[in-house]
Amino acid sequence: MKKLLLALLIVATVATMGFAQVKRIGVSMPSATHGWMGNANWWATRAKTDWEARDKNVKIELKFSGTVNQQVSDIEDLLVKKVDAIVVFPHDTSVTSVVEKAYEQGVYVVVLDRGVSKEGIYDVYITNDDEAYTRKGMEWLAKQMGFKGNLLLITGIPSPIDTIRTDTIKEVCKKYPNIKILDVQPGDWNKQKSTTVMENYLQKYKQIDAVYTADDDMMLGAMQAYKESGRKDIKFFLGGGCLKSVIKEIMDDSNPLVKADVTYSPSVIATSISYGVIGAKGDKLNPYVYQVRALPRRVILPSELVTKANAKDFYVPEAPF
Amino acid sequence: MSLSPSLKKLDLEKYGSLLALGVLFVLASIVGRPYFLRPENLINVMRQASYTGIIALSMTFVIISGGIDLSVGSLAAFVASCGVLFMNLLVKATGGNETLAIAGGVAVMMGLGLCCGALNGLLITLGKIVPFIVTLGTMSIFRYLSLQMANAGEFASHSQRFGEFGMAKLFAFKAGESSISLPVPVAVLLALAFILSFVLTRTRYGRYLCAVGSNARVAQYSAVRVGRVRFWAYAINGLVIGISAALLAARFNTVSTPNFGLSFEMDAIAAVIIGGTAMAGGRGSVWGTVIGVFMLQIIQNMLNMAGLSPYLQGVVKGVVIIGSVYIQRQKQ
Numbered sequence: 122m123k124k125l126l127l128a129l130l131i132v133a134t135v136a137t138m139g140f141a142q143v144k145r146i147g148v149s150m151p152s153a154t155h156g157w158m159g160n161a162n163w164w165a166t167r168a169k170t171d172w173e174a175r176d177k178n179v180k181i182e183l184k185f186s187g188t189v190n191q192q193v194s195d196i197e198d199l200l201v202k203k204v205d206a207i208v209v210f211p212h213d214t215s216v217t218s219v220v221e222k223a224y225e226q227g228v229y230v231v232v233l234d235r236g237v238s239k240e241g242i243y244d245v246y247i248t249n250d251d252e253a254y255t256r257k258g259m260e261w262l263a264k265q266m267g268f269k270g271n272l273l274l275i276t277g278i279p280s281p282i283d284t285i286r287t288d289t290i291k292e293v294c295k296k297y298p299n300i301k302i303l304d305v306q307p308g309d310w311n312k313q314k315s316t317t318v319m320e321n322y323l324q325k326y327k328q329i330d331a332v333y334t335a336d337d338d339m340m341l342g343a344m345q346a347y348k349e350s351g352r353k354d355i356k357f358f359l360g361g362g363c364l365k366s367v368i369k370e371i372m373d374d375s376n377p378l379v380k381a382d383v384t385y386s387p388s389v390i391a392t393s394i395s396y397g398v399i400g401a402k403g404d405k406l407n408p409y410v411y412q413v414r415a416l417p418r419r420v421i422l423p424s425e426l427v428t429k430a431n432a433k434d435f436y437v438p439e440a441p442f
Numbered sequence: 443m444s445l446s447p448s449l450k451k452l453d454l455e456k457y458g459s460l461l462a463l464g465v466l467f468v469l470a471s472i473v474g475r476p477y478f479l480r481p482e483n484l485i486n487v488m489r490q491a492s493y494t495g496i497i498a499l500s501m502t503f504v505i506i507s508g509g510i511d512l513s514v515g516s517l518a519a520f521v522a523s524c525g526v527l528f529m530n531l532l533v534k535a536t537g538g539n540e541t542l543a544i545a546g547g548v549a550v551m552m553g554l555g556l557c558c559g560a561l562n563g564l565l566i567t568l569g570k571i572v573p574f575i576v577t578l579g580t581m582s583i584f585r586y587l588s589l590q591m592a593n594a595g596e597f598a599s600h601s602q603r604f605g606e607f608g609m610a611k612l613f614a615f616k617a618g619e620s621s622i623s624l625p626v627p628v629a630v631l632l633a634l635a636f637i638l639s640f641v642l643t644r645t646r647y648g649r650y651l652c653a654v655g656s657n658a659r660v661a662q663y664s665a666v667r668v669g670r671v672r673f674w675a676y677a678i679n680g681l682v683i684g685i686s687a688a689l690l691a692a693r694f695n696t697v698s699t700p701n702f703g704l705s706f707e708m709d710a711i712a713a714v715i716i717g718g719t720a721m722a723g724g725r726g727s728v729w730g731t732v733i734g735v736f737m738l739q740i741i742q743n744m745l746n747m748a749g750l751s752p753y754l755q756g757v758v759k760g761v762v763i764i765g766s767v768y769i770q771r772q773k774q
Contacts, residue, residue: 152752152753182749184746184752185751185752185753186752187705187752187756188701188704188705189698189701189702189704190490190493190494190690190704191752193490194486194490194742194743194746195746197486197490198477198483198486198743198746198747201477201480201482201483201486201747202477202747212698212701213596213698213700213701214596214598214696214698215596215694215696215698215701215702217694217695217696218605218608218609218693218694218695238598238696278594278700279593279594279595280594280595281595
């Protein structure tokens, strides 16, 4: 009898061990080259900490890479380590073939943002809403300007994402003929470059009402140039991406030039890691989804307008930037 | 003491880097266990090393000649962009004859690579501008030409088979659980190492190259055409970069102009230096560079498998570069 019990116990233990199999999730993303990506790296680390504390059977491995070549190597290394799911924030679409290899090997694949150049080689694609990012911002700015005045744009690095954003701004402005876009110059998502562009703008244009930059980093650079010039004509600066210091200013209402921001959340990587974990475990996203068990194939996270009213929801004091 | 001290020293100098590679391999097996020794991982390591590795081979020639080439990564991006564009044209023109298109595209990459390398060489020899400055300039020129052509975007190839070629293997067979194979880029790396090593050690050009690198004036007095020898070092480098660019473009089946070949120059130079080639020129070995290339990749792979932060991996890489040069300095 004792032996039988012992045998049962062993069987039970083995069975539970079999059920509670460890799921390993590999994450590959660019290393922190600018503020936004620095925040994204921090969010990835946070998702790792949160999930590993929540579930003993989840192991998450983060790989930050400086170049796309390194990223491909990282993904190959993760595949050798036989991860169950892989979350890829691509440097660019050059990762397509290695992502395809992962998918063919049966790894659960989550791809973000800049994406891959082939369909049907991932389980989930997640991105922020580039169109709404500038549409919401521009609508707000137009209203503040009283639907009239001179506007200057400083855009990011010329790229498909940047084109969508800039085109959306121009489209919104078409609705308000009294708003004049004086100039559009790239600031390369770089604070220093944006400062230089703004200095040139200030030399060239005598009456400026508002400046719209493609992100908060560049907005701070442009504002620096404006402050140094000693001019008093600009009433509004708008960036985007919710840099911590900018959100704090909006929350405290401490800067008359900056009253709003638009989210383009770096936490998208943390959300993606959650999708990877849930997908690898074969769980449902939530109890409200009917019938379909698999996760949605394409997820677009909304861009939201941040003003004094809701700023505290987006203020993350622990985040690095 | 059966060995005479001089023989011992000779052995250490000749096989020192090979010994270091062996030690590193054992270390990696321990640190990166249980993944490092898996055949598929070792094949990955070799393939990952091969793209910058191929460039490092010809970079060895340039450094032996007493020069440097900072433009290799940008040059690779430029020739790969032009090659893929030409290939897409050919796919269209021939009505989908992909074999011809791929051959044409690869030929353009190699030919244009040779021309761009020759341009570097001409500016250095005829223009009498120091190599660092010339290649710093062309590094910027080639990169921004590519960005301009693609509007900072990417050129995707229209040939499915080009992508398959990028993942091709010379042979592959199953050994139990794991599959063993020789990827094409690794085969190319080894073949080029044989050829370039032969040129360096067994031909007149190789001897002239060392002579020019160790003392250009003495070489000139000995009736060596110094300018011509140096010119060919850069031209050969360009050609070899073309080969590497073709393999890398095939692997991705696309050329992303801002990222393609980014910081290749640093990895190539580091591999050459670790491999025992003197930065001041005059002496060096192609096989040493091959060892350097594999050492760098093994270090990265081992730390990656151990799960060390990528930022610390960069620190380790820096320490290894300085450390290996320090040891070589002691030997001199």
